[in-house]
Amino acid sequence: MKVLVLHGPNLNLLGRREPEIYGTKTLDQLNEEIEALASQLGLEVEFFQSNHEGVLIDRIQQAAGTYSWIVFNPGAFSHYSYALRDAIAGAGVPTIEVHLSNIQAREEFRRHSVIAPVCAGQISGFGAASYFLALYAIFERAGGVQAQNELTGF
């Protein structure tokens, strides 16, 4: 099962961008950890980061037919991009919105996501683990440990 992990604007700066909020891990380190967990769960992940709304929209539109799920951190676009929301709603690929920080506990403008209503769910506030929890959710939706055991003959 293929999962597209999409990182939105400014996430390329992870590690040096407001480390007190987003931690000290770089995007490459985060992706390595996601990849390691995904392979344990039997999921195939691909990564893409862009600072550009239109590029992210293109990538979401192209995801249909190739990926079973999208794990998406839309960054600040979460709070106002109706275009990204429409792309997710139209692509027909179930999407989980993730945030490193707890957007509910931050500035007022971050407390609302226009993306969340078209997503399967939102995970926010657990740093890298927000992405890990999204992978677990996909694993569970795919049948979880039981399905894994059937595959491996347990």
Ligand code: DQA
């Ligand atoms: C973020 C939260 C957003 O409000 C912010 O604009 C980001 C990162 C997060 O992962 O916590 O760029 O999506």
